[in-house]
Amino acid sequence: LDAMLPKCDVIVINTPLTEKTRGMFNKERIAKMKKGVIIVDNARGAIMDTQAVADACSSGQVAGYGGDVWFPQPAPKDHPWRYMPNHAMTPHISGTTIDAQLRYAAGVKDMLDRYFKGEDFPVQNYIVKEGQLASQYQ
CATH class of the missing domain: 3.40.50.720 (NAD(P)-binding Rossmann-like Domain)
Incomplete structure (x- = not known):
């Protein structure tokens, strides 16, 4: 280098x-x-x-x-x-696009809707669950 x-x-x-x-x-x-x-x-x-x-x-x-x-x-x-x-x-946004921001917003809305309905989140949305690293990251 x-x-x-x-x-x-x-x-x-x-x-x-x-x-x-x-x-x-x-x-x-x-x-x-x-x-x-x-x-x-x-x-x-x-x-x-x-x-x-x-x-x-x-x-x-x-x-x-x-x-x-x-x-x-x-x-x-x-x-x-x-x-x-x-x-x-840039304020930590250089890697994002308008399309990505729309996906983020839709994902957050889906998570909040599921939370307030008492529904589980799709397994692929977890990073940590019940204090453990989610299975897809192990």
Whole structure:
């Protein structure tokens, strides 16, 4: 990764947040990037060192930063990303579409209707049931 960073004009991050990836893009790693790089974080805000990103955007090391998830979230009023130049943030919705939102709404309505009628939910709708991980995830 570090050998590739100085060669990239755009870096797109699509990795899960784990203990190994938390803070992965810190001041030292960002300094290895090509000056003027654009970073798109489709993953998790905690993968980025918040202050390092803000400093890099302010200095021009990073020409632009786009992200979908703040860290911490919700972001406090004094969060440095609120005031850094050349950034675009979405409120944890970049992976959704209008069609998906309609499905979410229909699913929530169905769950509420079933709940108020005292009906069971379809088994595929459970992640955890009675304190146990649902069978489809075991």
